[in-house]
Amino acid sequence: xxxxxxxxxxxxxxxxxxxxxxxxxxxxxxxxxxxxxxxxxxxxxxxxxxxxxxxxxxxxxxxxxxxxxxxxxxxxxxxxxxxxxxxxxxxxxxxxxxxxxxxxxxxxxxxxxxxxxxxxxxxxxxxx
Numbered sequence: 001x002x003x004x005x006x007x008x009x010x011x012x013x014x015x016x017x018x019x020x021x022x023x024x025x026x027x028x029x030x031x032x033x034x035x036x037x038x039x040x041x042x043x044x045x046x047x048x049x050x051x052x053x054x055x056x057x058x059x060x061x062x063x064x065x066x067x068x069x070x071x072x073x074x075x076x077x078x079x080x081x082x083x084x085x086x087x088x089x090x091x092x093x094x095x096x097x098x099x100x101x102x103x104x105x106x107x108x109x110x111x112x113x114x115x116x117x118x119x120x121x122x123x124x125x126x127x128x
Contacts, residue, residue, distance in 0.1 A: 046061075047059055047061055
């Protein structure tokens with residue numbers, strides 16, 4: 001079924017028709033894209049990103065579909081994230097990491113002012 005662009009026909013002096021794909025053809029195109037997406041080679045890659053607000057973080061990116069921040073639609077995404085966090089607990093992952101990846105170190109030193117001692121004598125009492 002041709003679709004005509006009337007303004008293009010008036011400006012260019014000829015009719016520029018485009019062919020609309022039938023639904024069967026669209027389904028075949030989508031099936032081919034899905035097959036290409038699910039090839040045997042894993043598409044998820046982990047990359048290190050620098051942060052403007054703090055330490056660098058690690059993010060999963062899909063090399064095939066361009067999804068970033070985890071590739072959550074991949075069936076092996078969670079397994080990869082859990083394995084990565086177990087192997088590298090110092091990294092911060094953006095894909096549902098286990099709790100140990102988000103916990104702070106237990107040996108965080110306290111601020112020195114918590115232990116400060118005031119050596120100055122107290123002020124004189126108010127004379128009322």
